Amino acid sequence: MLFWVIAAILTLGASLAVLLPLTGGMKGASPAGDHDLEVYRDQLSELDRDMARGLIQPGEAEEARAEIGRRILRLGAAAQPGSPALKPSHGARWVASVAVLVVPLLSWGLYGMLGSPDLPSQPLAERLAKNPADSSVDELVARAEAHLAANPSDGKGWDVLAPIYLRLQRFPDAVTAYRNAIRLDGDSAVRQSGLGEAIASAAGGIVSADAQKAFEAALKLDPANAKANFYLGVGLAQEGKKAEAVAAWQKMLAQLAPDSPWRSAVQQALDEAGGPAVADATPANGPDAQQMEAAQQMS
Numbered sequence: 001m002l003f004w005v006i007a008a009i010l011t012l013g014a015s016l017a018v019l020l021p022l023t024g025g026m027k028g029a030s031p032a033g034d035h036d037l038e039v040y041r042d043q044l045s046e047l048d049r050d051m052a053r054g055l056i057q058p059g060e061a062e063e064a065r066a067e068i069g070r071r072i073l074r075l076g077a078a079a080q081p082g083s084p085a086l087k088p089s090h091g092a093r094w095v096a097s098v099a100v101l102v103v104p105l106l107s108w109g110l111y112g113m114l115g116s117p118d119l120p121s122q123p124l125a126e127r128l129a130k131n132p133a134d135s136s137v138d139e140l141v142a143r144a145e146a147h148l149a150a151n152p153s154d155g156k157g158w159d160v161l162a163p164i165y166l167r168l169q170r171f172p173d174a175v176t177a178y179r180n181a182i183r184l185d186g187d188s189a190v191r192q193s194g195l196g197e198a199i200a201s202a203a204g205g206i207v208s209a210d211a212q213k214a215f216e217a218a219l220k221l222d223p224a225n226a227k228a229n230f231y232l233g234v235g236l237a238q239e240g241k242k243a244e245a246v247a248a249w250q251k252m253l254a255q256l257a258p259d260s261p262w263r264s265a266v267q268q269a270l271d272e273a274g275g276p277a278v279a280d281a282t283p284a285n286g287p288d289a290q291q292m293e294a295a296q297q298m299s
Helices: 002-023 034-052 058-079 090-114 124-129 137-150 155-167 171-185 189-202 209-221 226-238 242-255 262-272 289-296
Strands: none
Touching: 034 058, 137 155, 155 171, 155 189, 171 189, 189 209, 189 226, 209 226, 226 242, 226 262, 242 262
């Protein structure tokens, strides 16, 4: 009920703001001030001086003096009271009034049929407090962020949130989360390769020196890490070392399991190695089921 009262007050105020000017006439142009009259007098004086110096013929001076006189007369007539006010036509006022009244009523009717004015509010705190299994991805991320804001030294929490950020394409946040996870829970090939991917993705797919450093750190911990091997090949190709990139991808392809999800990305990169672009491994949008389950466990 409160919603409708507030909506009615706002609508009434907006309608009055439009209707009130239509109820009265628009006043005519304001009379010319003394300044205009002073200008005309100066023109007459200048005209007399020019004629005295012989700069203008008497006939031309008389014509100019007559024109200035007519302007002074018009100025005096405009200054007289009782000038008629300019009013909008009856039809224009009627159309404007109907439009101002019909548009709010039509909007209210449509909202009453299609909207949900009685739907209770859903504050963020209440949404985060409900069962995680019933939460959306955004709510789970907000839940995890609230947990980490209160517990910034929770390395596991950062480790859970980092790949979710990455798949949601929140790359700078993913970089921060991976760095925190590494700082708090130590190195791992998965974290370092994830950090490298986040850095490269934040740079528009460019495998920078920082990204290469992370991928190389991942390979020291796990020489078979597919993500690190693939992106280092991408880095070689971006540096113009396509022969070395092809060799790295071919070696990687020979070592991958037949059902590895990286096989298609490597094969595509090899197919395009001779072209102007090299395929990247942009992560799919949205966290997978395992990441969702891990986020649900954070409280």
